[in-house]
Amino acid sequence: MFKKNQSQSNQDSSQESIQNSELNSRSSNKNADSLSQPPSSLKIEKSSKTKNFNIWPKRKSRQILLILFLLCCVFLGAVAVLTTYTYNIGRQVLSSGNEMVFSIQTANDQFKQQNLPGVEQQLLLAQEQLTQLSNQYQQLAIYNKLPWIKNYYQDGISGLTAAEHGLKAAIVAVKAITPYADVLGFEGEGSFEGGTTEDRIALLLQTLEMVTPELDEIESLLIQTEEHLSHINPERYPEKLRDVLIRDQIAQAQSTISQSIIIFQEFRPVVEQLPTIAGSSEPKKYLMLFQNNNELRPTGGFLTAYSIINLDEGKVIPEKSDDIYELDRRFNERIPIPESLGKYLTTERYWNLRDMNISPDFKKSMDTFFEHYQKVKGEPDDIDGIIAIDTHVLTRLLEILGPVELPGYGTFSAEIDPRCDCPQVVYALSEIITKPTPYLREDRKGVLGPMMQAILIKTYGAPRQHFSELFELVWNSIQGKNLQMYFVDDQLQLAAENAGAAGRMKAPEQGDFLAIVDANLGGAKSNLFTESEVLYLVDGPDNGFITATLEITYRNSRKADNCNLEAGQLCLNAPAPTWNRLYLPSGSQLIDALGFSQEPTTYEELGLLVIDGFFTLDPLGMAKIRVSYQVPYELPEYQLSIWKQGGVKPYKMIVDVNGNQAELLIDRDTTYEDRF
Structure with a gap:
């Protein structure tokens, strides 16, 4: 009996063990299935301890969403208000800017018409319009507090300040020359209207030294204009916006004022020395x-x-x-x-x-x-x-x-x-x-x-x-x-x-250089009937050198005169023996030369390399020389200085830099720049 009961008990225990094992297995499988499901499918078992717990209470979720919605509305509303405000101020700024530009253009027209009072009136009007424009622009000062955008706002302030100094310089200049209006051929209440022209010129020379303070002020204002413009970085702006070359215009304005200062500083000694040159103090x-x-x-x-x-x-x-x-x-x-x-x-x-x-x-x-x-x-x-x-x-x-x-x-x-x-x-x-x-x-x-x-x-x-x-x-x-x-x-x-009045030829510190110098050694007055044109091809740079090919074409448009002395006729046109010299940057190396009557020579002169050759241009004829050479070059962009010989007629020159062509009229010393 005991054994039977014990056996029965063992059987019951065994069954219970099997049942527990199955339950554990099911529980394990259930847990495994639960882990394999995404987090959104997790189910939280309720118990007496977790009966009322919820991670995202519905009421609190709605409050957070409402706050976020209200914040978005406020932000969008602020953006809308700011946009509308900026648009309205922008229209005012644009309108005032156009009015100021029109006044400056009118002043320029008045200057061309030699009307100094009209010039001064328009410049003063432009100055008032600039003040109004600056006040309107400063209403956008909120942008000075915003990261990144503040750079553009500050550029506007720099541009307006530069314009202020530039306009003031122009007004001072006009007032400085007004006393000389009559002598200079302008309209206006000049101080030299009485007496002969010789008397007026003499008085002008005696009083020129009195304008030195005005020259000091003009130079100072121009330098301040350049300084404020230099704060603007053209690279921050797109190259083009609606067919307007934004970046180039900014760079051009900066370059123009810099060149203006250089010209003013170089020309100022002429004004100061002019009385001496003209014999004001002594003949x-x-x-x-x-x-x-x-x-x-x-x-x-x-x-x-x-x-x-x-x-x-x-x-x-x-x-x-x-x-x-x-x-x-x-x-x-x-x-x-x-x-x-x-x-x-x-x-x-x-x-x-x-x-x-x-x-x-x-x-x-x-x-x-x-x-x-x-x-x-x-x-x-x-x-x-x-x-x-x-x-x-x-x-x-x-x-x-x-x-x-x-x-x-x-x-x-x-x-x-x-x-x-x-x-x-x-x-x-x-x-x-x-x-x-x-x-x-x-x-x-x-x-x-x-x-x-x-x-x-x-x-x-x-x-x-x-x-x-x-x-x-x-x-x-x-x-x-x-x-x-x-x-x-x-x-x-x-x-x-x-003042550029001394006819000097000076080697540039950097960049390319070209001077074509001809001498007519016995061809009567044939240059009266001679025209020329120039083609200049540039390749490179390559290993610190550019390769240049220069082609000059000369044409004589008139038949020969009878230059026999016994005929006693006027000899203007005859075969022209021409001494040709090409002045190039020092260190240049001649590659090839065609069109000369004999092999050209090379030597150094005036700090430049000279290619020295000779050819003859006949009446109704054409002569062409073609020279190739290498030029040491280190600048990242191409720059060419062209020196014009005195007495030469203006001529056309085509410059081709790696296939990019430009046509120039050489009627004075000229600088050309391009990208490689």
């Missing part, structure tokens, strides 16, 4: 040279004639004049002709004064010329400087002032003469000076002096509306090297160089 004596650019030479033309003039308080008093051959006749020095010139100018054994302008650098040539001129007997020993002009200056003077009559010589004008399809003054002077005659013509020796005196008399009596044209002529002639100056006094020479 000055100058040697005036006439360079005939129709017979081109390195400084601008063949030295045809000369004159001695005195300047006393701005009044020009001619002393004497003669042709260059008479000066050479009295030059007793027998200097062997330099080899560089003599190998091409084979008709001369000795170096004459008329051929001493062989350097394209006007100062260097005049150093040589003046040294030997002082040895000529009968010439003044108190010369203060040299002023050189060419036929372009004479022609433009006659275009502005009208014809002049010279007793014993006839009438000279700028009208086109059908005998040469050139200005009448050019043909008439050529007849007087160069036409062969079977008799001795004394009248050919002194034409320059009387002509300049007649032109000056007409200038002094000209209506004041011509004065601005005359000042423009002087400025353009200086930039084109049709008018060049050389002074014995170092300070006056420095002033001329700073």
Whole structure:
């Protein structure tokens, strides 16, 4: 019985164990299934301890969602309000800005019309509009508190401050020149309206030094303008927005003000030294040279004639004049002709004064010329400087002032003469000076002096509306090297160089450089009928070098004249033996040269490499030279400085940098920049 019961008990225990094992297995499987489900499917078993617990109470969830919704509404509302506010202020700023720009453009138009009161009125109006614009813009000061956006807001403040200084500089400049309005050919209540033009010029020179404080203020304002513009980083802005080149315009504004400061600082010594140059404190004596650019030479033309003039308080008093051959006749020095010139100018054994302008650098040539001129007997020993002009200056003077009559010589004008399809003054002077005659013509020796005196008399009596044209002529002639100056006094020479009036050629510190210098060594006046064009190809950079290919095409448009002396006819056009020199950056290496009559030579001069060659251009003919060379180059972008020879007509030049072409008109020294 006991065993039976024990056995039964064992059986019950065994069954219970099996049941517990099954329950454990089911529980284990249930737990495994529960773990394998995603968190969202987890079920929380209720017990007496967890009966009322919930992780996200419904009421609290609704409160949080409501708060988030309200915050979004507030944010969106604030954005909407700020956007509307910004839009309205932006419209006001844009409107005021357009009004200010219109006033500045109107001031510029008034200046072109020589109306100084109108210029000042529009500048003052623009200044008021700028104040209104600044006040409106400052209503957006909230953006100065926002990260990232504040940079753009501060750029606007910098631009407005720069505009304020720039406008003030313009107003000070206008007020500074207003007293000279009459003399300068402007409308306005000038201080020099009484007396003759000579009297007004004398008074102007005496009072010029009084404008020095205004010059100081203008320079200071320009520097402040540059400083504020420099705070703007163009790289923060897109290159283009609705076809407007935003980034380039910002960079251009910064570059323009920087260049303006450089020009102002370089030109200021001219204003300060002008009274001295014009003989305000004591009379000055100058040697005036006439360079005939129709017979081109390195400084601008063949030295045809000369004159001695005195300047006393701005009044020009001619002393004497003669042709260059008479000066050479009295030059007793027998200097062997330099080899560089003599190998091409084979008709001369000795170096004459008329051929001493062989350097394209006007100062260097005049150093040589003046040294030997002082040895000529009968010439003044108190010369203060040299002023050189060419036929372009004479022609433009006659275009502005009208014809002049010279007793014993006839009438000279700028009208086109059908005998040469050139200005009448050019043909008439050529007849007087160069036409062969079977008799001795004394009248050919002194034409320059009387002509300049007649032109000056007409200038002094000209209506004041011509004065601005005359000042423009002087400025353009200086930039084109049709008018060049050389002074014995170092300070006056420095002033001329700073104004670009000294005809200097200086090697650039960096970048590419090109100067084309031609000399007509016996081709009559054939440059009158010669045109040229230039193609300049640049490849690279590669291993610290760029490769340049220069192609120059010369064309003569007129048939040859009868230049036989026995024929006694005027010889203007004949085959032109041409000495050609190309000035390139130091360290350049010649690769190939075509079109020269013989192999060109290379050497260093003026801190530059020179390629020296020779060719002949025939009437109705064409000549082409093509030169390839390497230039050491380290700048990340391409920069080319083009030096224009004095006396050369403006010519077209195509620059191609790795396939990107640009067409330039070279009528003065020019700088071109491009990306590689």
